Amino acid sequence: GQNIDQPTEMTATEGAIVQINCTYQTSGFNGLFWYQQHAGEAPTFLSYNVLDGLEEKGRFSSFLSRSKGYSYLLLKELQMKDSASYLCAAKNSGNTPLVFGKGTRLSVIA
Amino acid sequence: EPEVTQTPSHQVTQMGQEVILRCVPISNHLYFYWYRQILGQKVEFLVSFYNNEISEKSEIFDDQFSVERPDGSNFTLKIRSTKLEDSAMYFCASSEGGGPGNEQFFGPGTRLTVL
Numbered sequence: 187g188q189n190i191d192q193p194t195e196m197t198a199t200e201g202a203i204v205q206i207n208c209t210y211q212t213s214g215f216n217g218l219f220w221y222q223q224h225a226g227e228a229p230t231f232l233s234y235n236v237l238d239g240l241e242e243k244g245r246f247s248s249f250l251s252r253s254k255g256y257s258y259l260l261l262k263e264l265q266m267k268d269s270a271s272y273l274c275a276a277k278n279s280g281n282t283p284l285v286f287g288k289g290t291r292l293s294v295i296a
Numbered sequence: 297e298p299e300v301t302q303t304p305s306h307q308v309t310q311m312g313q314e315v316i317l318r319c320v321p322i323s324n325h326l327y328f329y330w331y332r333q334i335l336g337q338k339v340e341f342l343v344s345f346y347n348n349e350i351s352e353k354s355e356i357f358d359d360q361f362s363v364e365r366p367d368g369s370n371f372t373l374k375i376r377s378t379k380l381e382d383s384a385m386y387f388c389a390s391s392e393g394g395g396p397g398n399e400q401f402f403g404p405g406t407r408l409t410v411l
Contacts, residue, residue: 217396228387228402229339236396273339277396283329283341283352284400 188212190287192274197293198264206259206290208274219284220248220259221273229273232259261292269294298322300403302388308409309378317373317406319388328371329389329400330363332356339387345371346394378410 189211198204210218217236221229235241235250235257247260259272271289278285301320309315321328330342343353343363350363362374371390375382385407389400 219399221402226385228404230402231399234397234399275339283331283344283354284339285341286339288338 188285190274190276190285192287192290194288195291197295200264200266200294200296202264203260203262204264204292206272206292208257208287210255210257210274210276212276212278212285214279215252216277216279216282218250218257219275221275223271223273223289264294266294268292300388300390300401302403302406304406305404306407308411311380311410312377315375315378315408317386317408319371319403320369321371321388321390322401325390325392327391327394330373331387331389332384333387334384380410383408383410
């Protein structure tokens with residue numbers, strides 16, 4: 187079976203750092219993706235990990251531990267516009283579709 | 297920057313009617329996908345398409361659904377006889393390749409409302 191778990195909601199303060207965790211169980215593994223989705227809009231790609239470790243991209247970083255089936259997305263210097271849902275998604279293998287978690291709704295407050 | 301486009305942005309239809317949702321993937325992409333998202337729920341995979349045929353489909357993608365690439369640019373999703381539970385946001389996505397690390401680019405979505 188396939189299962190992706192992430193917290194439903196988080197709140198953080200403008201300028202702070204927030205970590206959104208994701209655990210996954212998939213029959214195979216060929217990459218872990220993070221997408222951002224503002225309400226009523228399409229998911230937009232943030233990051234991708236296939237090897238263990240940290241990938242940094244400006245204010246956003248993503249970490250993967252394949253042995254633990256665990257990833258996190260780290261957002262630094264939070265801005266109000268970062269208020270959105272953050273979707274963790276995994277690929278089983280090769281040309282397979284993304285399996286999405288339910289998303290974590292992040293609210294950034296002043 | 298190239299992007300996936302979808303039309304219409306909103307579609308309202310009566311139960312039992314047929315709808316066709318249209319997508320124009322990014323021009324050099326070879327893999328195409330349809331996903332749907334019921335309001336407040338997670339994004340769910342429907343179907344993937346490569347080399348003019350379906351490569352994978354989910355349990356949701358039953359006989360009421362079909363996909364087509366009628367020409368070199370469009371990719372369509374048809375629902376033959378819509379049901380109330382088909383009301384959702386439908387996203388088209390495309391990727392250059394199918395292997396690991398090939399980012400899927402999503403279109404803006406079509407909001408389908410079945411009355």
